[in-house]
Amino acid sequence: MKKFSKQKTTIIVVLLLILVFLGLGMYWFINRNQAQEKADDKRNEQVSTKKVKNLNRSHVLIVYFSRSGQNYPGVNLKRGNTARIADEIKKVTGAQTFEIKPRVAYPKSYDKTVSQAEREQKNKARPKIKGELPKVSKYDTIFLGYPIWWDDIPMIVRTFMDQVDLNNKTIIPFSTNASSGWGKSLNTIHSVFPKAKLKKGFEIKGENAASAKAKVDSWLHDLGY
Numbered sequence: 001m002k003k004f005s006k007q008k009t010t011i012i013v014v015l016l017l018i019l020v021f022l023g024l025g026m027y028w029f030i031n032r033n034q035a036q037e038k039a040d041d042k043r044n045e046q047v048s049t050k051k052v053k054n055l056n057r058s059h060v061l062i063v064y065f066s067r068s069g070q071n072y073p074g075v076n077l078k079r080g081n082t083a084r085i086a087d088e089i090k091k092v093t094g095a096q097t098f099e100i101k102p103r104v105a106y107p108k109s110y111d112k113t114v115s116q117a118e119r120e121q122k123n124k125a126r127p128k129i130k131g132e133l134p135k136v137s138k139y140d141t142i143f144l145g146y147p148i149w150w151d152d153i154p155m156i157v158r159t160f161m162d163q164v165d166l167n168n169k170t171i172i173p174f175s176t177n178a179s180s181g182w183g184k185s186l187n188t189i190h191s192v193f194p195k196a197k198l199k200k201g202f203e204i205k206g207e208n209a210a211s212a213k214a215k216v217d218s219w220l221h222d223l224g225y
């Protein structure tokens, strides 16, 4: 009787051990598969995000106007304020850039430029742009950058807007100013391109443009870049 129960105990222990090993084996197998699946999903996700980013980049164009040189009496800018924002957008999105340059440069003097810009706005002038314009039909998203001049978009940017059709495209405005915020500029964009989709833009005081990297990056991040 004693012998039988000893044998029985041994068999039960062996069976239990087999069960434990089987259980551990199954656990390891399932875990390994799940980890493998997760790794595959992550890799696929990275590949498709990369694809989307590349795809987006090739359809995005940054167009901007900015005036370097004397900004305010005593303030000389090597690079214009709006140009600095454009540089950061380019860095983050990798998009193509087109800088609107006047065929006849604006005066070096700030005051003379202010007077000229006032006349241009009063006369609804369309100052000529240097060089060829980009073929905007290739792009579906346009970042449009400008300084506020007399509470609105500089007339040289209006020249650009007259010569391209941005209806049915996405326009993302960005702007620098002394104190006017957007001024009338968003209304102007909407009135020229009523069928464009106007996305959340970025506006900042010119004096803060050089240190705006973090703000620009966060705005772009919110837009999906």
Ligand SMILES: Cc1cc2nc3c(=O)[nH]c(=O)nc-3n(C[C@H](O)[C@H](O)[C@H](O)COP(=O)(O)O)c2cc1C
Binding pocket: 065, 066, 067, 068, 071, 077, 079, 080, 081, 082, 083, 110, 113, 114, 115, 117, 118, 146, 147, 148, 149, 150, 151, 152, 176, 177, 178, 179, 180, 181, 205, 206, 207
């Ligand atoms: C001709 C001219 C007109 C301006 N008019 C305004 C204005 O109405 N409101 C404002 O806040 N700033 C005005 N400014 C200031 C500019 O918007 C500001 O300095 C801007 O950052 C300049 O950008 P930029 O360096 O890219 O040209 C004016 C500047 C100039 C040269």
